[in-house]
Amino acid sequence: xxxxxxxxxxxxxxxxxxxxxxxxxxxxxxxxxxxxxxxxxxxxxxxxxxxxxxxxxxxxxxxxxxxxxxxxxxxxxxxxxxxxxxxxxxxxxxxxxxxxxxxxxxxxxxxxxxxxxxxxxxxxxxxxxxxxxxxxxxxxxxxxxxxxxxxxxxxxxxxxxxxxxxxxxxxxxx
Amino acid sequence: xxxxxxxxxxxxxxxxxxxxxxxxxxxxxxxxxxxxxxxxxxxxxxxxxxxxxxxxxxxxxxxxxxxxxxxxxxxxxxxxxxxxxxxxxxxxxxxxxxxxxxxxxxxxxxxxxxxxxxxxxxxxxxxxxxxxxxxxxxxxxxxxxxxxxxxxxxxxxxxxxxxxxxxxxxxxxxxxxxxxxxxxxxxxxxxxxxxxxxxxxxxxxxxxxxxxxxxxxxxxxxxxxxxxxxxxxxxxxxxxxxxxxxxxxxxxxxxxxxxxxxxxxxxxxxxxxxxxxxxxxxxxxxxxxxxxxxxxxxxxxxxxxxxxxxxxxxxxxxxxxxxxxxxxxxx
Numbered sequence: 001x002x003x004x005x006x007x008x009x010x011x012x013x014x015x016x017x018x019x020x021x022x023x024x025x026x027x028x029x030x031x032x033x034x035x036x037x038x039x040x041x042x043x044x045x046x047x048x049x050x051x052x053x054x055x056x057x058x059x060x061x062x063x064x065x066x067x068x069x070x071x072x073x074x075x076x077x078x079x080x081x082x083x084x085x086x087x088x089x090x091x092x093x094x095x096x097x098x099x100x101x102x103x104x105x106x107x108x109x110x111x112x113x114x115x116x117x118x119x120x121x122x123x124x125x126x127x128x129x130x131x132x133x134x135x136x137x138x139x140x141x142x143x144x145x146x147x148x149x150x151x152x153x154x155x156x157x158x159x160x161x162x163x164x165x166x167x168x169x170x171x172x173x174x
Numbered sequence: 175x176x177x178x179x180x181x182x183x184x185x186x187x188x189x190x191x192x193x194x195x196x197x198x199x200x201x202x203x204x205x206x207x208x209x210x211x212x213x214x215x216x217x218x219x220x221x222x223x224x225x226x227x228x229x230x231x232x233x234x235x236x237x238x239x240x241x242x243x244x245x246x247x248x249x250x251x252x253x254x255x256x257x258x259x260x261x262x263x264x265x266x267x268x269x270x271x272x273x274x275x276x277x278x279x280x281x282x283x284x285x286x287x288x289x290x291x292x293x294x295x296x297x298x299x300x301x302x303x304x305x306x307x308x309x310x311x312x313x314x315x316x317x318x319x320x321x322x323x324x325x326x327x328x329x330x331x332x333x334x335x336x337x338x339x340x341x342x343x344x345x346x347x348x349x350x351x352x353x354x355x356x357x358x359x360x361x362x363x364x365x366x367x368x369x370x371x372x373x374x375x376x377x378x379x380x381x382x383x384x385x386x387x388x389x390x391x392x393x394x395x396x397x398x399x400x401x402x403x404x405x406x407x408x409x410x411x412x413x414x415x416x417x418x419x420x421x422x423x424x425x426x427x428x429x430x431x432x433x434x435x436x437x438x439x440x441x442x443x444x445x446x447x448x449x450x451x452x453x454x455x456x457x458x459x460x461x462x463x464x465x466x467x468x469x470x471x472x473x474x475x476x477x478x479x480x481x482x483x484x485x486x487x488x489x490x491x492x493x494x495x496x497x498x499x500x501x502x503x504x505x
Contacts, residue, residue: 027230030310030321031237042311063194067201075226076234076310078319078355081219082208089201129316132213135362138383142315 014167018053018060025049026073043148048156050088054095066092080132087125114153122146227321228350234309235323301447304328318361325352333412335447341418341435343444369407373397376407386423386431404432414449
């Protein structure tokens with residue numbers, strides 16, 4: 001195998017990193033961290049990851065990839081299939097359309113924007129879940145999840161920026 | 175050459191954008207379609223869900239192990255701090271349990287004697303148990319289910335009772351080859367037929383996504399009190415009777431809350447119990463004297479029928495302390 005072929009393979013594997021990190025976040029979201037059932041404290045770190053990659057590398061986290069990650073999350077979490085997929089697709093589209101506004105901003109501004117997007121996303125998810133089950137679900141756990149998700153964005157963003165630096169810029173489509 | 179490539183990619187940009195928009199629209203429609211189909215309870219979707227859990231269970235096990243180890247470590251550190259109080263508490267508990275042991279031995283002998291007199295089958299077949307580790311916890315705002323790393327390959331089947339050392343955790347609602355989904359008793363979809371022990375009031379334990387599920391469909395004027403034990407009643411035939419669930423935690427106008435025995439903070443390993451199926455009375459080879467043969471109604475376990483036959487008119491009182499039971503010598 002030639003050196004060029006190896007480099008191409010390496011670049012292709014690195015291009016899969018956004019999907020891989022989003023998939024990993026979907027797994028971490030369902031790993032029992034602090035407790036189970038009503039005692040559990042869950043985060044929606046998948047949202048952080050999808051937000052990050054939609055902002056910096058939407059070419060590598062395609063709509064199909066977002067859909068797939070949502071499907072994995074729903075399948076593992078026992079949620080209605082399509083619920084998280086729908087939400088992640090909408091968040092991705094929103095961020096991609098506002099990319100020109102977001103990109104030149106500093107981190108605190110981007111975090112503030114996430115602070116606006118995350119509650120809207122979590123509220124939409126909660127409302128859809130209530131509609132699907134036909135029951136008013138307790139809002140308190142959803143608020144805890146939102147707070148944890150927003151607090152998680154800076155460390156998740158820092159970790160993903162380290163990954164981002166290892167992805168060749170040549171794969172940029174835009 | 176470079177310029178040509180650049181101009182080509184520029185030309186392709188609008189097409190790429192168009193295809194992405196098309197994919198976005200298509201996937202949105204697909205997501206909504208999945209939600210609608212899911213509501214219609216399509217079996218194929220359940221199979222997809224089971225496959226996802228099954229395929230990712232080994233990876234989840236890998237992630238869950240270090241997390242569980244760090245949780246254990248943190249728990250150990252906490253225990254070390256409270257070692258003195260814990261020791262005193264355990265000594266006190268040990269003293270009380272020794273008293274109860276004497277009572278239990280006496281009652282077991284008495285029970286065996288009474289069963290012999292009544293010609294009752296002394297011991298029902300013990301359940302077959304499979305152990306599993308909780309690898310995924312979906313808690314949070316919507317559903318309270320966990321995924322355990324034991325599936326059909328290890329004899330797990332739908333409807334099995336899931337317990338840990340403290341009591342009932344939930345029941346199996348979905349089974350894959352290597353994993354199973356357990357609906358916790360706190361989930362708002364969970365409905366478990368239960369009995370409150372001293373008063374023997376039957377009710378349904380309904381989860382509501384809080385720490386404390388509530389009792390519904392109680393009989394009129396139930397004789398409940400805070401602290402009463404709640405166990406499975408076995409009605410409906412899904413779960414066996416007598417599995418401990420919790421105690422009545424609070425009674426108010428809107429809700430009779432039950433505090434489960436299970437420590438949700440430390441739910442790591444569970445046992446999945448398969449009880450032998452209870453068969454109804456066998457139908458004779460042919461009709462006798464032309465009369466129809468009475469059979470137990472569907473879903474009525476025979477042990478319930480037998481239980482109702484030997485149930486005393488007045489329910490026995492369980493003493494708060496073994497000392498209260500007369501005639502039992504205590505150390």
